Amino acid sequence: MKLLLPLLLTLGLVRAAENPPNVVFILADDLGITDIGAYARHFNEVGEGQLYFETPHLDRLVSDGIAFSQSYANQLCSPTRAAILTGRIASRLGVTTATPNTQTYYNQSRKVPDGYDPHDAFAHKDPIPGPLPWRNAHSNTALDPSVPTWPKVLGSHDCAFLGKWHLGGHGAPERQPAAHGFRELAFFDAGGSKYFNWQGDWNRTKPFFPTMPGKFRAGQAGPPTDHDYLTDDLSLRAVRFIESRKGKERPFVLYYCPFAVHTPFQAPKPGVDHFNAKKQRGNLGRTNATYAEMVKRLDASVGEIRETLVRTGLAKNTILIFTSDNGGVEYTDPPATDNQPFKGGKACLYEGGVRVPTVVWQPSRFEGGKWCDAVVDCTDFLPTVAELTGNPLPDDLDGRSMLPLLADPSSPGAERTLIWHYPFNVKVMHPDDGIPLPPHSAIRVGDHKLIWNWHGRLELYDIPKDPGESRDLSKEMPELTARLHERLKGWLKSNVAPRYMPVRDESVSPDAAGGAFPFRDLR
Template identity: 45%
Template structure:
């Protein structure tokens, strides 16, 4: 009997100590997955059962049913700015991340050029889409690598989430895309992570990817390094499809951490799914083709549906491994996407309807994404299908996770913890006070504007309370009450002109104070308004509305 009580006491102590320990953290970051791609989100918005939807996401639906879903979670319109912001808790544009770039982009570093005074050598020399029509503004620049404290960073050293959690074992898996496309000194291991497997690029093939991820031959010969640090595919898993392979590597890592319960872990799992190329397992595609078409607001691409289902299965694999190894009770899992879905290519591949726009736009379809928190054994985190309808920005995830871990982020961050919303999703409990959100995308892009189908011009946006103002720097404003009009069908910029002007002034003030001039668009001296096919003329809104200095050539 004495032995029984000793054993019982040991078990009680073990449970208590587990509850007192900082939680393990798993962040699953999907790529180009839109708000309406998850069945649980689409069913709620459309008010239909999931059986009437084309996409199948049962694991994520279960995660939502058991966890806490955020209905107004915001990120940037493209992946690199979102990734930089999530990893550092800072606004992307002030750091220099204004867009995502392909591996062919030229930077001062990879061209062996001395950057202009004040520039970073990982800034692009130029970046532009091929657009065969008049452009009133010239593209800004963007940074391609998170500064890591190297001599060429000139005192800049962005503190990653891994570095903010020194007592954690932090591992990175998947898509990096903030390392200068294989530049030495800017990869996951330089930001505090153990690199399980990664690729520092915007996209990857889903079949036969390993040779590409293992490439060491320099893309640009003037890079000051002997070999390209483009990636590492990790050990063979026997899986032929990338999403399955990464899930297997994640499960192996989680299983290994169960043997070391005294140290909490952070797993940053950044999928490539569902970014192009649109490739899926043939048997899954065939299964969706066999189902036939379902009327679901343009969501009918069987290959994309199969990609999404593989992504969903990977989430189920993670949840199962956590349960099987007894770690679910002390783990917080966060699922989110880096931007909205791609809805502007011919044939999809997906649709964000009824949200307006998609990836690369500042409409809701481009920046509002699904976000679910699953923590089955943690007190202080709402579960059981709870919903949070408060507007939250991805910049705030970093301080929230550090708060859960009992760590303190660096004071220089822009984010603020929304941990109180995890406990009280209604927001009645004081603690989260995000009043403003900002976006800045200063590029002409070969992506059709959802209103006139013309190529996108440089845009910025601000959200203040219920209202969001989108500034098209070619010369127009759009103001929406998002709480009442999530579809952005009713532009209030004329009806509430004073509010629009006030928010525009706030946005300009923020840009002036925080965003370097090189990350702002410039006036194009060769612009010919007579040859511009747009139905609205170019207007320098700063001069017209605020009487301030406008764009300079």
């Protein structure tokens, strides 16, 4: 098989150039890896009848396609979205967190320091009481269109965007989907959206800051449909777009980013009542009936899109990719979900925060209900779709094509080095300490993952042997711990601009920190 792979890949590229496939890419928002029933059963010893959430369409996608068990995103949505669109590690671009409508040099009409981006946020922080040894870094709130993204890389395809953007500097048209080459079907440039009566927010043209120069556009709601629930509305728009492509000569990309299942927790009452009454409520730590109905509506959307591809005859030459932008949310009240058996959730660099579901399906090509245990990353999607569609790759990518793994899902894949960087103090509580998360960065090389808590803690885990990250190996393997720490620091120094790094507040001593965290400087 190994000898045949180069030939198979070459033939695949020839096929892509002659008859390039369409691509439907679905990026769920805040969906935990075990929120999908098939993934919950894969990682937990539970039967289908024990599950609280209902995901029949996603379960079927897993049983029909190729599912990845070690697929990684970033800890928050904007960095993952930037990484997917560019094939680059997000911190290299300065997109290190997901900001609300915060102040930037651009929207405050302030002079931009040399080397900075106008859309760098300079005042983003969570309300955390007490002195903090590290001051927050800056974060870029917008994706520069000069960096090649999907529409520019996939020049053979018509590219349409639908749903959540959150990479446009909070309303700057020159950083929104059309500026990157997407046809805008309907979108909102924000982290979350109401699920009922959302149209006014999406069509807003009044800037959040009166100092913002130029035009402001929150997004565009598009022509009205007969659906009053956002997930259903966006699903219908996706279906209509796919139907419109039947018989068209040029292939298409639909980059679909539903807001589901991001907060606010809102869903139609009959569905919520159904989940409130289920006897499985509480299993695997899931109790949030509204969230359960939100997951079900997202699942139905995926089912409608697949059914449309089959009904129109487009499925045979369309690659469908489904994934999520970060781990499930555990910090809300009530919690949205529980990511067991994985530790932590959204905003954490433990597996529960960054390991996500990823499924690829194309009839007669990528199918069979196979699991792939090789490590893949959100930076891999751009090189993968470029190779599958026969388009040349841009330079300076961090991701690599998943095509060899799709051709042979049983392959262990080549050793990967993955990097995460979150240079902020955040009010989300540490899953072990119960205190707000400090700045933290991480590196995974092969099987081992090092998490660097900037307050002075290093943790080392063997992920295949200990996916729940219950046994810290840093004291047992001090040499490997030190080596990975130096490698991580070296990468950050070489690839991340200083403004996107936390800054030590020398006025705060370990004693002044009040003992809330064991601070020691590991710079």
